[in-house]
Amino acid sequence: MASLKDLPNVTLLALDVTNKCQIQAAVETVSSQISGKLLCLVNNAARNHFMPLLDDDIDSAKAIFETNVWGPLAVTQAFAPLLIEAQGTLVNITSIAGHGAVPTMADMKEISSGTYGASKIAQEQIADVFRLELMPFKVKGLMVVTGAIPTNGQTYFGDWKLPANSRYKSAEEKMKTVVQASDGMPRTPREEYANQVVDHILGGTTGKVWLGERAEMVKNSPVEGEGALIRDQMVMKGFALDEISG
16 A cells, blocks of 8 residues: 555555454544545455365355455445445445356466355345445445456465365466466456546446456356356366366
């Protein structure tokens, strides 16, 4: 956030979305500076996570849901009075990972982030319900289903590895390239993506939009039939799962 501190009309606040005290402090600070009205709330905070489900630690998986699901819900509840007063816009940044994304793209993997994808589709469902529940108060709801973006989300996976007894150990090096975003796949530049999000907000878009590399591909990918079988084969090959035998 240091790169934003010198921008005009920008105030940086500490906000751990799993910390009720920090949420309340943020609400009080924002309320005091904007005369009780909030034009836009963007739920962007999230934790990434990569691990085959067979190897996943349940407590770690629960922590992902605390940040990605219950965090945005708590923040939205806390800021709702300010949004309603302003008849503003609620924005939730979700992920193609919740839609069975092809695993060879940045930070959206069907195999290595089953719990991450589950958390983001849960957030999307909650966001869509909020869209309807806040409609009587003239608050707009927008969900941004996000594709591959080169963010700092990958920078803390330098030492990622599978458990020693993982059944997927032979595919570890292939998985690691995807986890660490070193697989060479294209990604939409952050500034381009951010500008698109802002354009939708300012343009009054509601409902669901798909932005970022491969988002449209995932949106239009088949969920059943021969096309879905081909997608499954791509997933298996992308993670070298086709080379693993039981």
